[in-house]
Amino acid sequence: MAAILEGASQILEAGGLAAFTTNAVAERAGVSIGTLYQYFADKDALLRAIADRELKVTLLNVAKALTDDREASAEQRVRGVVRAIVNAFHGRQRARKAVVQAVLSQTGGAAFNAPIAAFIAANSLETLKYEQTFILSRALIGSIRSAVLEEQSFLKSRSFEDELVRLVLSYLGAVNALPASTAPG
Amino acid sequence: MAAILEGASQILEAGGLAAFTTNAVAERAGVSIGTLYQYFADKDALLRAIADRELKVTLLNVAKALTDDREASAEQRVRGVVRAIVNAFHGRQRARKAVVQAVLSQTGGAAFNAPIAAFIAANSLETLKYEQTFILSRALIGSIRSAVLEEQSFLKSRSFEDELVRLVLSYLGAVNALPASTAPG
């Protein structure tokens, strides 16, 4: 099963979604197509498994960023979260791109975004409204995701990280200063 | 040609990307498959045509929001931009979703995001660094796009709009207060 997931990731990384056929994955993984279907109900399940695996790792890293250093400043902790998300997928950017596209096609992406949003909400210093958590998480993830999908070279640069941190902190600051619906009035 | 585009949009709205076959579109449009291929080189070209059409309309509306009322406050103008993007695709949300997914698959989304980012950059009050324009546009579009893809009911609500405006304004304010790389530190 691990071999299948690994094969799938390799295929994805090498040839993108177009090359991602169940037969190709099975061959790369060194198992028969029948065996693949013994572990994964269908092609989508395989894709979901890859996504889940990566999501879990990322979530773990996000959690670590939020809890690791109890004395860290808010900015330090936001920076940790940003870094965890940016570095997801261990640098397999093409595989990441493919998985993102596929998951977006299947579920609309909620499966991918919601856990991170929930995480942020649960660990946030302030109490945020639902829309606020939504926007905060999607703005952050969306920016990073765009950089991945568009294959931007600055994805892992310090200045990109800085701006992402600024985005989060400024929004949190604004929400704090003028809570919720009264906000832009 | 208009009939084909309209048929394509209807198919997309009714059955999503899965139902979007060239034969289905032709039938829905009331033309033969041959006629469809006289106007569109291939399936992707058809999809791109839909995307282009909507993008043009949206860009036009964004432009209007930025130039219409010369005496409007910054907040008023940002609100206009937000509204233009939220209301793109005339409410055909499923078609919008499908088109977004398809364009994301083909081009990585740059074709969709870049024009809006360029627009924002060109019409921004302040001078922004490249990464800043990138993040500002992708954070905004990404949040809206997520709401579309996840079929969030609050997409067109006032409070969602308020928060999006807040996101943009607070980031612009922060950039202004502490320009570029010195920023979060």
Added chain:
Amino acid sequence: MAAILEGASQILEAGGLAAFTTNAVAERAGVSIGTLYQYFADKDALLRAIADRELKVTLLNVAKALTDDREASAEQRVRGVVRAIVNAFHGRQRARKAVVQAVLSQTGGAAFNAPIAAFIAANSLETLKYEQTFILSRALIGSIRSAVLEEQSFLKSRSFEDELVRLVLSYLGAVNALPASTAPG
């Protein structure tokens, strides 16, 4: 009509049988597809017209070779025939190849071979049996045709011509020496 035939020949020369579509021919000829169909019943008719045109020219040249110089030796006359056939199609070898392939597909080639065989029979010095005329003409034409289809560089060389002449003369000599069925016994 001449324009259409010329356009057709150009298409054939440039892209072979694969590029030879009625629409492509019409466009190259500078007429509408409708006009093309006013002159040629269908695609095959167009192809046949090209073949006929070239066949007529070739036959004319063969005739000239046989009648031109009343005092020429048998070898001289055979050489003239060989040359006329080798030089058919005015050097448009790709068009020739395509036409040969197409005619072969349609009629089995009889339309192409029979007239030349008849010519040879009618103008032969000796009286040949049907099979003998058949073999003499097909051996000659077949050898040249193979050189065309296989795009042999020696097609127009002197030594190839020499050997073709030898082939014809030696066969005629053998037939003369030992007529018909008693032959190889």
Added chain:
Amino acid sequence: MAAILEGASQILEAGGLAAFTTNAVAERAGVSIGTLYQYFADKDALLRAIADRELKVTLLNVAKALTDDREASAEQRVRGVVRAIVNAFHGRQRARKAVVQAVLSQTGGAAFNAPIAAFIAANSLETLKYEQTFILSRALIGSIRSAVLEEQSFLKSRSFEDELVRLVLSYLGAVNALPASTAPG
């Protein structure tokens, strides 16, 4: 795989090249279209496989004719070669015709002629120039091929065979008497 080849041959024999569609072949062979594609990369590969199979058999028979009887006369051996080629394709003349046409279209026929030419060259009593081997093989094969394509009734007659033998022997005799380029002078 044997079933597919057999089905393909039957389709070819029954309806010629026009009826030769991959779906028709699969159906006739009693397998699914998917299975067909598991064994043959594409339509052309299937055609090539048929051609190869027949070519191999024919070559084997030619070889036998040349080596079988060490004491046979030159004429006896030539007759054996002629007979092997005439009888190729086990009497499925329409299939043979279709295959010839198809192979001619694809490769220009070299794939079909060259092996036989090579065989003749390698087993010839005399040493022949390249053009001479070319002409000898193409004249022979071309005559037979024409008889096949034009569906001549005398294809398998004794008198046709006699004349083919005569063609080969007289040419070989002429080459022997006056080698190469000096020949027809």
Added chain:
DNA sequence: GATGAATGAGTGTTCATTCAT
């Protein structure tokens, strides 16, 4: 549990031909 040959519904696309203008 593993295999992999077999399946077949489904897709995008081509191009000869027609006919109303």
Added chain:
DNA sequence: GATGAATGAACACTCATTCAT
């Protein structure tokens, strides 16, 4: 006579999935 937009039958080919061994 000329036009060219429209037609649609036909085709090659893919790939997720099954199931007998």
